[in-house]
Amino acid sequence: MSKQIVEPCTYVIFGATGNLSRRKLMPALYHLEEAQRLPHGTVILALSRRDWSRETWIEEVRGMVSGQARGGLDEAVFERFAHRLQYLRADLNEDSAYEQIRTLLDEDEAYPSNAAFYMALRPAEFGVVVDKLKSSGISREEHGWRRVVIEKPFGYDLESAQRLQKHLHHCLDEHQVYRIDHYLGKGTVQNILVYRFANVLMEPLWNRNYIDHVQITHSETIGIAGRADYYDGAGALRDMLQSHLMQLLTLVAMEPPPSMDAESLRDEKVKVLKSIRPITPSAVHAHSFRAQYTSGIINGEKVKSYLEEDGVPPDSTTETYAALKLYIDNWRWRGVPFYLRTGKRMAEAKSAVSIRFKVPPQHLFRNTPVERVKPDWLLLGIQPYECVRLEMQVKEPGLEMKTRTTSLDASLRRDDEAAYDAYEDLLLDVIEGDRTLFLRYDEVEWAWRVVDPVVRTWATERDFIHTYPAGTWGPQETRRLFDKEDQFWRHSLLPDED
Numbered sequence: 001m002s003k004q005i006v007e008p009c010t011y012v013i014f015g016a017t018g019n020l021s022r023r024k025l026m027p028a029l030y031h032l033e034e035a036q037r038l039p040h041g042t043v044i045l046a047l048s049r050r051d052w053s054r055e056t057w058i059e060e061v062r063g064m065v066s067g068q069a070r071g072g073l074d075e076a077v078f079e080r081f082a083h084r085l086q087y088l089r090a091d092l093n094e095d096s097a098y099e100q101i102r103t104l105l106d107e108d109e110a111y112p113s114n115a116a117f118y119m120a121l122r123p124a125e126f127g128v129v130v131d132k133l134k135s136s137g138i139s140r141e142e143h144g145w146r147r148v149v150i151e152k153p154f155g156y157d158l159e160s161a162q163r164l165q166k167h168l169h170h171c172l173d174e175h176q177v178y179r180i181d182h183y184l185g186k187g188t189v190q191n192i193l194v195y196r197f198a199n200v201l202m203e204p205l206w207n208r209n210y211i212d213h214v215q216i217t218h219s220e221t222i223g224i225a226g227r228a229d230y231y232d233g234a235g236a237l238r239d240m241l242q243s244h245l246m247q248l249l250t251l252v253a254m255e256p257p258p259s260m261d262a263e264s265l266r267d268e269k270v271k272v273l274k275s276i277r278p279i280t281p282s283a284v285h286a287h288s289f290r291a292q293y294t295s296g297i298i299n300g301e302k303v304k305s306y307l308e309e310d311g312v313p314p315d316s317t318t319e320t321y322a323a324l325k326l327y328i329d330n331w332r333w334r335g336v337p338f339y340l341r342t343g344k345r346m347a348e349a350k351s352a353v354s355i356r357f358k359v360p361p362q363h364l365f366r367n368t369p370v371e372r373v374k375p376d377w378l379l380l381g382i383q384p385y386e387c388v389r390l391e392m393q394v395k396e397p398g399l400e401m402k403t404r405t406t407s408l409d410a411s412l413r414r415d416d417e418a419a420y421d422a423y424e425d426l427l428l429d430v431i432e433g434d435r436t437l438f439l440r441y442d443e444v445e446w447a448w449r450v451v452d453p454v455v456r457t458w459a460t461e462r463d464f465i466h467t468y469p470a471g472t473w474g475p476q477e478t479r480r481l482f483d484k485e486d487q488f489w490r491h492s493l494l495p496d497e498d
């Protein structure tokens, strides 16, 4: 992270007592404090309905941070951090909350007048907050900038995303809106761009002449973690695939932008999304697959089926596994399938992009023990293994002409380099006004356009869903998405483990 020191701001966290704030935002802000990246004078103002004093809040934050602080909590850093922490007991539905915030920003010198508003709230609450930020006059940039960070999901289908955008547009200027997708804050995701565009080796191969297909996987071993009220209405397609996986697809498939500034990058990503072949209603079955987990074993322990999870209706057909096959109909990618899949309660927790190259001509080896030369793979591990690995075929030592797979490892991080959380980068970008890693509305809309036919079809076909035992890689039937017999889901980032 090499960022400029910038002006201080008041970071207002709506929903500061919630899950996202506890797990991600507060630890990330603490780490920014530790790295001395928070501008001097910056205040972090938590807003919630709980009847807490500032002292209680500081102790709460200590609890949120201490378990996650890298190398343990540093008391001196925490003391500095605690100086910034303020607490406002307020209900976001009431005008008085905004009057208080406005008074602090306009009249209290301890509160910088630049202000970021982070919506760590349920999506249903985004609308009322932006309305009131506008009606109270807070969103007007008279004495400093005002920025609003919107958490995902941005809508639950194309129509609702359009409605939400209309609402935002009415209340804020586009330059004030930061739509977050924390995947884009991950160093390994940004490394896709560096790997592609800072190395001359790959570019000549990065197209339909040499690439057979691309797989993008995000698998989790956890279930729905008590969030049935949200998850049962969303499902895997909306929750993960429309957002994170589509973002990965754009980074893998985009043309080199003229520069790394936010608009150039986002223009290229949108071009990819616009080039994806629309899935017609009659093609939905050929291009998509969904399933739900039944009970099974994860890490040696028996886990419940989705239908047995608390709060899930007994007849739910919400998918916990979703896979799509997409084609990008442009010069670079015509005819190359992109297979995307995501699931809960799977065999392993992993995010990766696996790119399979075409099978080389076999003729040369026809009179040797080499039966079939395997295709090369490029494996981009995103989490938990951060790696760039190129698998190639080499000759086995010995007298016979036999091949085996070896891999060139260009891992991103050395063991002595600490991993940082994506939210650290993104929270800092908001203060610095850098929107490169945030979504522009047309990206979100075009991603919805791609999945919307599938969302609609699945919403009407509610009487049957495939199942897979928890702890597995999903049902065998997903194979039907593959274009060719020799294509298969690549689960492992190591050679010959699938």
Ligand SMILES: NC(=O)c1ccc[n+]([C@@H]2O[C@H](COP(=O)([O-])OP(=O)(O)OC[C@H]3O[C@@H](n4cnc5c(N)ncnc54)[C@H](OP(=O)(O)O)[C@@H]3O)[C@@H](O)[C@H]2O)c1
Binding pocket: 014, 015, 016, 017, 018, 019, 020, 021, 023, 047, 048, 049, 050, 090, 091, 092, 093, 119, 120, 121, 122, 123, 125, 151, 152, 153
């Ligand atoms: N949790 C995650 O890991 C995660 C990951 C990615 C994205 N997200 C997104 O982040 C957002 C927040 O998720 P979450 O899991 O943190 O939700 P959550 O745990 O339910 O937290 C929501 C917070 O909103 C506050 N709130 C609700 N109504 C309020 C009101 N009328 N006035 C003031 N505060 C109010 C609550 O605070 P009080 O009850 O104290 O008032 C609560 O702390 C969602 O959009 C979610 O999709 C979450």
